[in-house]
Amino acid sequence: MRSFWRGVGRVIFWSYERGSWPYDVMVVAILLFVLVTPRRWFHDEEQTRVLAGTAVQMVSQDSDSDTRTYRLDAKALPPEKRSTKSTPELERETHDILGETADDLKGQTFQVVRIDPALSSDGSVLYYDVTVHP
Numbered sequence: 001m002r003s004f005w006r007g008v009g010r011v012i013f014w015s016y017e018r019g020s021w022p023y024d025v026m027v028v029a030i031l032l033f034v035l036v037t038p039r040r041w042f043h044d045e046e047q048t049r050v051l052a053g054t055a056v057q058m059v060s061q062d063s064d065s066d067t068r069t070y071r072l073d074a075k076a077l078p079p080e081k082r083s084t085k086s087t088p089e090l091e092r093e094t095h096d097i098l099g100e101t102a103d104d105l106k107g108q109t110f111q112v113v114r115i116d117p118a119l120s121s122d123g124s125v126l127y128y129d130v131t132v133h134p
Contacts, residue, residue: 067132094112098130116130117129
């Protein structure tokens with residue numbers, strides 16, 4: 001029984017020499033745990049955006065000023081990033097979403113010129129009209 005507890009102590013305190021078979025077995029066990037463990041065991045959920053085709057739609061195009069206006073559903077943004085006024089963080093988020101979803105902006109450089117939020121009667125944001133300059 002004493003050798004069992006000595007073995008448990010060596011595992012807990014990782015006192016095996018590098019290159020020994022018990023050391024290698026522990027490394028393999030750790031790798032298997034990391035690579036095979038399901039996400040749900042740790043309540044780790046992927047962060048997803050609403051990137052459906054209905055989340056972004058082009059509203060207008062002004063050829064004089066060479067700008068386009070897109071309507072971005074507020075649900076495409078995480079609740080903590082929705083704002084009633086334009087902030088650098090909101091500009092960055094809308095830029096990233098438009099770059100991923102708007103077919104005519106994918107793979108191109110563009111600049112967010114203006115963000116106009118549309119508010120509901122309770123003051124929450126329904127959607128954003130985002131004007132960009134390609």
